[in-house]
Amino acid sequence: MLLKQIKTIYHDIFKSYDHPALTHHIKKITELDVYLPYSSTFFCITNTQNLTFEFISKNMTSCIGLDKNSLLKEGMRQFWNRIHPEDVELWLKALNDLMVFTLEEIPIKDRQRMSYTWNYRLLNEAGSYVNIIQNTTPLEFDSDMKPIIGLAHYTVLDPKIKMPITATAKLLNNHNEYETKYFNNFSQKLITNGLSNRERDV
Template sequence: MQKQKYNLFKEVFDTYKEYDGTIVADHIQKLRELDEFLPPMQSFFIVTNTSKQIYEFVSKNFEHTLGLSVEKMTTEGIKYWFSHFDPESLPVFLSMLEDLMNFTMTKVEKKDRHKLSYTWNIRVKNSKDEYVNIVEHQTPIYFDGEGKPIIGITHCSLIDEKNKRPIIASIKILNDKNEYETLFYKNYSQLLLSAAVTSREQDIIRLISLNNSSKEIAAKLSISIHTVHTHRKNILNKLNLKTSSELVTYFLNNQLY
């Protein structure tokens, strides 16, 4: 699985050599870190051009993962891809995208938008007419004159789960320690306990789940170890959890990666 994923990342940089060694590579390195801890998933990359409503690149693993056509993705674009979305979820998904762009354009300075990473999930019908859950991590790589992201590299992962999941979206930003900090998080399908968890606590949960010590978390988020310990205690109390394994389950179920 690790070899497969490494080759998948390499396929992107073989196509877009100009992004190797840039902040785009930093974002993708964060995905590699997640690979070590998340359950095995089938993944593929797409490059979305929202201004032209097309996909400029679709990795070879797309057909293997979903059984859908790479050729139709690149020729028919977003119309083809959206035709496989769960129709009940599509209006919520489109509203979610609008929220993410509104937040980006009003809450994030233009100079910092290349540091952003967007995460969301959607149900997609594969070639067997089965709905599967896809989690997408998108990194913006090109902006219009107003600083609006219009082209993004998206890493898509098929989660081995058939049940319908709530649509959850987040925006994270790379800090000066090359660690993500959550700026925006919303569950669009139902009110979960996560509504009571702050953005900082979500970052703590993610880093604990990725096997970081309190000292490492403090360094990555530029806070004191005492503050980390306080957050850990508050998180467990808020979520009524007792063990780290329960916290990891919460991390996965609430898509805090």
């Protein structure tokens, strides 16, 4: 799939006409990043309206070897170019299904308490594909309460681990526990259809 096609589909999923202010989020995250230790997880503030990373933590380079300043300049397009070709279509379907589920099934009052997780393989600077588990929590919404600004955590796992492409939407309930509201295994749907969301939480 061509990058231009990816951009078009991605834009359709996250289409909005709002331009939220990010200054306060970036300031707080930047302050926090100084104190966080290096690990196999890095985080970013993502802007789905202009397809940019508004912030990238220092761990990104140590995790996947990419130049932070280059990603800040080039944005999501450069990142997408590194997703494994076999994963692109399933990844886009996962994003679309999560968005549709949120808009159709999650009440507006609950959307700020949602967290979304999906995975894919990404080509690191060394030329190897690694597993990425991305967890995104919305920070800002448009006028239709569609999530458009997110705090994304990327956990890097060994490429030898065989992982199906999955997507999960969880709600932080009144007990401050995450409750699975949506799950889909896009690689092996038949295997997971028998499990309820509650069984996955357990």
